[in-house]
Structure formats: structure tokens, C-alpha cells
Amino acid sequence: MKKIGVLSVLCILVLSTIVVSGYAEEDFRTLFEAQTENQSLSETFTGESKALGDGIAYSWATLDAEGNPSAIGVNFTELSLYGLPEGELTEYILPLPEEASAAAYDHIGIDWNPKGHEPQGIYDRPHFDVHFYMIGQKERDKITATEEDMANLSKDPEPEYVPEGYVSTPGGIPRMGAHWIDPTSPEFNEQPFEETFIYGFYDGEMVFVEPMVTIDFLKTKPELTKQLKLPKCYPTEAYYPTSYSIRYAENTEEYTVSLEGMTLR
Template sequence: MKKLLVLLFAAAMMLGCTKDENVAPTYTGASQNIGNGKAYSWIKFTTDNKPSSLGFTMTKGALDNLPHGGIALVLSLPNEAVGQVPFDHIMLDYLHTGHEPPGTYDVAHFDMHFYIQALAERKAIPAYPVAPAKFDNLPAAGYIPTNYIRLPAGVPEMGVHWADPASPELSGKGKFTETLIYGSYDGKMTFIEPMVSHEFLSSKPNLTKSMPLPTKFAKAGYYPMKYSIKQVGDDIVVSLDDLMMMQ
């Protein structure tokens, strides 16, 4: 009987190991406080070790007790993401009164920048009047989605923002809830940014959309085909999904 139990235990261990090998791993970055909750980055891989999804989670309470002065939070990516995706870090900005243009984005919202630029390089971007030539050095055709338009001037430590003129808030068909922004600086595409209102994040969202994609990529790597904004249990999860190798 004892021998049988030992054999059954060994078989169970072998089955457990086999099962674990078929589970796609997820790795998380360090968490930071936001509101009454926390935020942390993460990356998911397929079972054959290819990156499949990159994003961040805001835990229960993260939307509460946010300062009127705003938040600028840098989320470092997990170590396992380094060299696996073209993205360097995530910048999570909260603006209680929003920003320009008036009547469009001047509501409480989050700017969720997924930066391709290195952190030090991004932080060195000055105000527009200091280096207008670098802001106005736009990426060549194909490196920004073809239907996107440039928004005026540029933002220090960010760059130029590009938006879809067909989005409800820009086309006059509705108010701003969420939209997808691209960014550039000195001739290169530098970030992808879901921009999402506080109200929308509080509404238990369950959104997945196809990405508007450029046709060219200056930096080869795994880029998203979709993006998602979802309530998962008590958490809010924002992700760039269906990562695919683009040359």
C-alpha cells in the first residue's frame, strides 16, 4: 500500500509539472500607490515564450481620493519585458481638470503613455518654444496611422500628440470617454497612449478595440493589434494585446 501511495504521488507531481509547462506566464513590476489603491505593470507570454500582452493594473480604490493637483506616475516594466518588447516604461498621468482643447479633453482623465523612448531621453524633451524644430520634425509617412492628425505644438517630457479626427469628441458625434493617441518627437514615433476619462473607468468598462496601426516601424519588435480597458473583479486592467512581431 505504501509503495502504491508513493507511485501515485510521483505520478501526480509529474502531471503537475506538465500542466505548469502549458501555463502562459505573467510577470509583474513593482507596485506604486495611487489614490486609495496601487498600480503595477505586467507582461504576459505565450507558452512558447513569446510576449502576448503588456499592460498595467490599478487595484481597488485607485480611482478614489486622487489629488486635484494631478499625478505623474512612472511604472517600470518587469525585468522579463526588457529586450522582449519595444516599450521602455509606462507613464500614468491623472489630470483632475483635464487639458486642452477646451470642451474636449478638459474633464478628469488619465493619460496612459506606453513609451518606446528611454526614460532619460523622454524627460529631456523641453517645452515646445525651446526646441520647435525637434517637435516639428515629424515622422515620415507610414510611421503614424494614416488617418491621424497632429494636435497643436507639443508637451514637455512627452512630445507631439496625434489623434484620430473620427473619434467622437473630435468629430462632434459625442463626448470624450476614451481614445487612442500616438506620439512623436524629433522624427520618430515615441509612444502609444490610451487616454481615458475617470468617469469611463468608474463605469466597470469592458472594452476591447483593434489598434489603428502605422504601416512602418522604426524599431522592430512586438506591437499590439488590439487594446483593452476592463474591470476585472475589483481591479481595472489596461493592456496592449495580441502582440505581433513587426519589422
């Protein structure tokens, strides 16, 4: 809706200078109609929904006019920020809709961290870790993070599979893998942690991407979109994101955490 509105304004401005440009009005109307028609042909499919706090969360995927994934993500209602468990980490699994099969991701895991997690002084604030997993649940179960598994966790991927500037953190997490962070992120440069983006690897291969966001930042009702630092190569041919967003919609009272600008790589 917002893109169409901006396009309408641009068309009006162009039509108002038609004498200078030399184009006929019908040419611009044809261009505008074609572009809005392409936008209207995109379609969003919702996946499974689950209770999250006092609200609900559900996965979704948007396909473009050619039927290719352009964005995937999770929405959760504003009430989801309340009534959450107060103990340790709780994971909520959401399969992606089958229409997203051309994307590189299998399912979404929303991890609620009521006390945050390591490193202390950085990520020890109540927050959500939203994992977009590139492997299935059975494959995740093989990631044990035990002493016997450390060789797989510590195996570095080839440099072309790592976004420029990202570095590994020690050890790994069961059913997740090794976390790679961007040391130029605000939270590592004397600014409070609000949101960030992490890559995950196991046995030298990328297995997830992870937007992280604090409850406090969500309560500001953000409208955030950031370009991703991307690797030169990916493990398999599929659609991968070029940006991510964290948004709040007043009309639906829902938050969105999404991977956007999907391109075939």
C-alpha cells in the first residue's frame, strides 16, 4: 500500500510537468497502471499460528508476480509482549508456508530470552531471537554442542561463505550452532543493544540467520529496515534476503520481523 501511494504521488508530479517532459499523459497512465498491476499480483500466504505470551504469532511468505518469494517473516500481535514465561529460554517453532519452498529457509524458531544471554553486558536484556533455519528439525537435533561436537562447531566456513567483517564467537549452542557477529554493530561500540543480525554456522556451513530484538525496542513501535551484509556465496541455490525489517503496524496492532528483498543466488 505504501509503495503504491508513493508511486501515485510521483506520477502526479510527473504529469504536472508534462509540457517540460514532452510525454503524453496517457504514456504515464499506462506506466503507472502496469506497475501497480504488477504490485497487486504479489500475494502473501500465512503459515501456522501459535500462542505467544498473551497473543499469537504466525509465519508468512510473500510471492511476487512470477510466483517467487520476495519476503518471508513472522508477525506477532502486540499482546505477545505480555504474559511471556519468566524462567529460562522458551522456543516457539513456526513452519513456513509451503509457498515459500523456493526460499532457503525451512522454519522459524522464536526464542524468548527473559533474562537475555551471554555475553553479559551486551545481550543480557529481555529479547527475542528470531532464527530463520536453513535446516530441518532432525538436522538441528544432531547439533549437540557437546565436547564430541566441538570439532563441527569450531569448523570455520570458507571465507566466501561469510559476510565481510563477521567473526565467530566461542563454542556453540545445542540445536543452533556457532554464532557469528558483526563487531561494528552498535552493541559492541558502547551503545545499548536494541536489535542486531547474526549468522549461524555448523560444520562449516550456514544453518541460520537471526534478527535479534529487545522487548524495549519493540515497545517503541519501530519502522526499521536495514541492508544486510552478505556473503559472496551460499551453500545451495535458492532465494536469499538482501535486507531485514522490524516493524509495527498500527492498523493491525502487529509486529513484523522479516527477511526481504529475496533474490536467487
